Amino acid sequence: MNGTTEEMCRIYLRVIEHLYYKVDKRSLHFDDQVNVDVSTTVVQTSYSTDCYGVVMDSLCRSIYSKDTTDRIKKRALLCNVYHLALHGYWYEARDLIMMSHLQESIQHFDVPTQVLYNRAIVQLGLCAFRKGLIIDAHNSLQAIQSSGKAKQLLAQGLMSKKFSDRTPEQEKQRQIPLHMHLNLELLECVYLTCAMLLEIPNMASQVFDSRKHMISKSFRYLLRVSEQSPLVGPPESMREHVVAAATAMKTGDWQACRDYMLDVKVWKLFLDSERIKKMLTRKIQEESLRTYIFTYSSVYDSLSLSTLCEMFELPPDIISRILNKMMITEELQASWDESRQSVTLHHTEPTRLQSLALQLADKVGSLLENNERIMDSRYGGYWFKKEWQG
Structure with a gap:
């Protein structure tokens, strides 16, 4: 084909944009074994030889090496990340977007590129959930879901007239086609499921702590x-x-x-x-x-390993791993009794009355600091010391 380098890159990008959101069942990757070559800027994938992945990989490599405009290269990279995550290659997609440092400058790009970035991050979160990486899935989906504007950020719904300076016709033009939409109920369900798996144990571990961390x-x-x-x-x-x-x-x-x-x-x-x-x-x-x-x-004074296995229907090695991790991170004050195959609990945590007293002391201290700050702003600071000196 005859044409300049810029024209060829534009053609390559147009082909990529027609392929990146399509699923090829022959290239789906469900195993945890991945091959990532971090010594290069392009991630090596293990696609089969007869799927979209070969075409995507070849076109993206051509754009990475030949394109001189930043926009085409970034859009090709985001399409590549989306395609990798869609087919289960989470580690490759994560490394690719982290090496690009695109998250630091995406706010300076045009709106369609920002929408493509949001779509890639959301698909990355879904891929992490399918891999069982709950924390990574929650972190990827949190920014979109917690905003309450997932439909608008993914260009799958119209912005309110109050928050948009575009006409309805202009707003409709920036929407992505219906066949490329992501299921918003699925996104919310995955996000809430990840939040439940992280937040409920967090709430149970800090039930009497007034300074508990909210996930x-x-x-x-x-x-x-x-x-x-x-x-x-x-x-x-x-x-x-x-x-x-x-x-x-x-x-x-x-x-x-x-x-x-x-x-x-x-x-x-x-x-x-x-x-x-x-x-x-x-x-x-x-x-x-x-x-x-x-x-x-x-x-409890002690917990039997066999009892926990029976209650939660988990193998002993999994329960031992969980308890050991809780002991290492000091979430659980306990020690193993190998002779009885049980965990002896050390009751070092405060009682309910002590916890409530500590909580009350924290609130009184915060109230005192707020009152002093208000007096300082109103009277110029340390006004009560002058009366003491007088």
């Missing part, structure tokens, strides 16, 4: 609304299923939590839905175990 404000809000509701019936919507599952996890009832979560219908949208359900069940068992230990450790 997901939107998930805490859903729980608070549910707790304040005078009448709670059986769950119907996706959000109600997640709230009901979180309520069951609080007490360590992993079977009820699992049943509520697996009843959600959006899991069928994953191509490997059965594997996703097995992974989710295992995560629920593990986090329910941690929540149970945080909640009820104060009433």
Whole structure:
């Protein structure tokens, strides 16, 4: 083909934009084994020889080496990240976008490129969830979901006239085609599930701490609304299923939590839905175990390994790994009794009365600091010392 380098790169990008969102079942990657060559700027993938991946990889390499305009190169990179994450290559996609440092300058690009960046990050979060990487999935989806504007940030819905300076016709032109849309209910379900798996054990570990770290404000809000509701019936919507599952996890009832979560219908949208359900069940068992230990450790002197295995239907090595990690991170003050195959608990945590007293002392100290700050701003600082001196 005859043409300048810039024209060829534009043609390559147009082909990439027609391919990057399409799923090729022959190139799906469900295993945890990946091959990443971090010595180069282009990530080596293990695509099959008869799928879109070969075309995507070849066109992206050509643009990376020949393009002189920053916009075409960045859009090709984002399409490559989206395509890799869509087919299960999470580590390759993550390394590619981290090496590009695009997250530091994306706000200076045009709106279509920012939308493509949001789509790539969201697809990266879905890929992390399919791999069982709950923390990474939550971090990838948090910025989009916590904003409350996922539909607008992904260009799948119109902005409100109050927040947009464009005409309705201009707003419609920037929307992506319907066949490229991401399922917003699936995104919210994955985000809330990750938030539940992270937040419920966090809440159980710091139940009397007034300075506890909050992981997901939107998930805490859903729980608070549910707790304040005078009448709670059986769950119907996706959000109600997640709230009901979180309520069951609080007490360590992993079977009820699992049943509520697996009843959600959006899991069928994953191509490997059965594997996703097995992974989710295992995560629920593990986090329910941690929540149970945080909640009820104060009433036990020791915990038998065989009893925990029977309660949570987990193998001994998994339970041992979880307990060892909790001891190393000082979340659990305990030690192993090898002779009895049990964990001896050391009750060093404060009692309920002591915890409430510490909480009251923190609030009184904060109130005192706020009053002094108000007096300083009103009277010029340290006004009461002058009266003492006088």
